[in-house]
Amino acid sequence: MKTRNLVVPVMIGCALAVASICVAQRNNRSGGFAPRGETVDRFNHGSVRHEATHVVHVPEVRRDEHVERRSNVIVSGRRPTVHHDVDLDVHGRSFWHGFVRGQRFHSLPRGFLSFHVGALPYFYYGGIFYQEADGGYEEVYPPVGAIIPTTPENPFEVIVGGQVFYYAGGAFYQQQPDGSFAVVAPPIGAIVPELPPGAVQVSLNGTIAYQFNGVYFEPVFVSGITQYEVVAP
Amino acid sequence: MQLASGQQVQAGRNIAVQMRRPDRLRAEIRSTRRNRELIYDGKSVTLLNRAQNFYGTVNVPGSLDQAMDTASERFGIAMPLEDFLRSDPYKDLLHNVTSGRDIGPVTVMGVACEHLAFTQGNIDWQVWIDSGPIPSPRKFVITYKDEPGTPQFTAIFSDWDFTTPLPDFVFKFDPPPGASKVRVKEVRESVKPHQTEAK
Numbered sequence: 001m002k003t004r005n006l007v008v009p010v011m012i013g014c015a016l017a018v019a020s021i022c023v024a025q026r027n028n029r030s031g032g033f034a035p036r037g038e039t040v041d042r043f044n045h046g047s048v049r050h051e052a053t054h055v056v057h058v059p060e061v062r063r064d065e066h067v068e069r070r071s072n073v074i075v076s077g078r079r080p081t082v083h084h085d086v087d088l089d090v091h092g093r094s095f096w097h098g099f100v101r102g103q104r105f106h107s108l109p110r111g112f113l114s115f116h117v118g119a120l121p122y123f124y125y126g127g128i129f130y131q132e133a134d135g136g137y138e139e140v141y142p143p144v145g146a147i148i149p150t151t152p153e154n155p156f157e158v159i160v161g162g163q164v165f166y167y168a169g170g171a172f173y174q175q176q177p178d179g180s181f182a183v184v185a186p187p188i189g190a191i192v193p194e195l196p197p198g199a200v201q202v203s204l205n206g207t208i209a210y211q212f213n214g215v216y217f218e219p220v221f222v223s224g225i226t227q228y229e230v231v232a233p
Numbered sequence: 234m235q236l237a238s239g240q241q242v243q244a245g246r247n248i249a250v251q252m253r254r255p256d257r258l259r260a261e262i263r264s265t266r267r268n269r270e271l272i273y274d275g276k277s278v279t280l281l282n283r284a285q286n287f288y289g290t291v292n293v294p295g296s297l298d299q300a301m302d303t304a305s306e307r308f309g310i311a312m313p314l315e316d317f318l319r320s321d322p323y324k325d326l327l328h329n330v331t332s333g334r335d336i337g338p339v340t341v342m343g344v345a346c347e348h349l350a351f352t353q354g355n356i357d358w359q360v361w362i363d364s365g366p367i368p369s370p371r372k373f374v375i376t377y378k379d380e381p382g383t384p385q386f387t388a389i390f391s392d393w394d395f396t397t398p399l400p401d402f403v404f405k406f407d408p409p410p411g412a413s414k415v416r417v418k419e420v421r422e423s424v425k426p427h428q429t430e431a432k
Binding site: 026045046047048049053191199207208218220221222223224225226229 | 269280282285287289304305308309310311312313314315316319325328329346353354355356358374375377385386388413414415416417418420
């Protein structure tokens with residue numbers, strides 16, 4: 001007896017599926033951190049067998065008491081969920097997507113912040129940092145150590161080693177005990193869904209990578225789609 | 234999907250699948266700006282991101298069923314409609330079903346079908362099966378009951394072909410010119426505390 005699966009050359013060709021998919025975007029706008037039940041991402045819609053298994057469990061983040069109590073700061077981070085095969089730019093473009101290093105302006109956007117990092121004066125607006133240049137202002141790389149009151153709009157929430165980072169405009173931010181956010185060194189191993197604006201393609205140990213402000217982002221397939229991992233040079 | 238404003242919009246894509254049982258698969262998933270392929274040659278799964286010209290390969294020997302299991306468990310790779318690629322779709326689809334009913338005869342794209350509806354844990358799903366001599370699915374809908382706005386996945390099967398022979402070369406992967414090979418991350422690895430990989 002021949003079993004049907006092995007011997008009969010069943011060939012299913014060209015099942016052209018015009019599939020419309022619906023992906024729920026995480027919409028963590030309720031303020032504060034996402035409750036535990038929401039630390040689940042699903043981005044593989046379209047199969048019954050992955051009804052329960054297509055969730056990605058992210059480790060629960062342990063928070064300190066004093067962070068928990070500070071409820072006036074709204075963190076609207078989103079997990080670096082990438083919508084499979086979806087053309088619609090559901091995230092939209094944020095102000096920081098327009099970062100071009102060295103781009104100059106006569107004046108700063110209304111509502112800018114000014115502060116020093118070390119001894120150097122910086123200006124900030126919407127996820128982009130500026131310094132004075134030739135009587136105007138130019139866009140500069142995010143300086144590690146800068147502290148801003150809240151994250152830029154629509155940052156990606158990235159968890160590395162149990163720690164929460166917010167990624168926007170090529171910068172990684174971490175919340176401070178007082179509720180503000182500091183630009184920190186990009187954590188090795190962070191996986192982000194998009195490259196920093198203006199990252200340049202380079203070759204790193206024979207592998208393709210992208211460089212931004214001395215940090216290397218290597219393309220990797222995560223759950224079947226391309227994302228970028230911060231790697232040591 | 235839900236926009237940041239809360240508005241619901243639909244996104245579409247085309248999937249072309251070529252399969253030869255028990256262990257060959259080539260699937261291309263296409264939308265206007267994105268294009269990815271998944272190829273299984275009986276030994277390894279290759280992912281190709283044609284838009285950016287990246288590809289990655291992982292060894293997952295075995296039947297297509299085994300390869301699909303490994304790909305999803307270890308690498309988080311799942312394909313829309315893969316239920317219909319299983320060796321026993323009926324068994325797998327009904328595995329967790331808690332209730333089902335026959336809604337009756339319905340025409341899908343001009344084809345007479347039987348409309349079946351099922352319910353289980355997080356989802357409801359419906360399938361429209363061709364009433365003709367080959368009972369192939371013609372339409373498939375999943376409703377995600379546990380997600381905000383209960384989004385739906387809808388697929389129309391537009392062109393079944395059970396006769397064209399598919400030789401080995403169809404399932405052989407040749408990197409496109411200039412393509413870069415990139416790593417395929419294990420799912421568990423990506424949620425572990427950070428680790429640097431050996432080059």
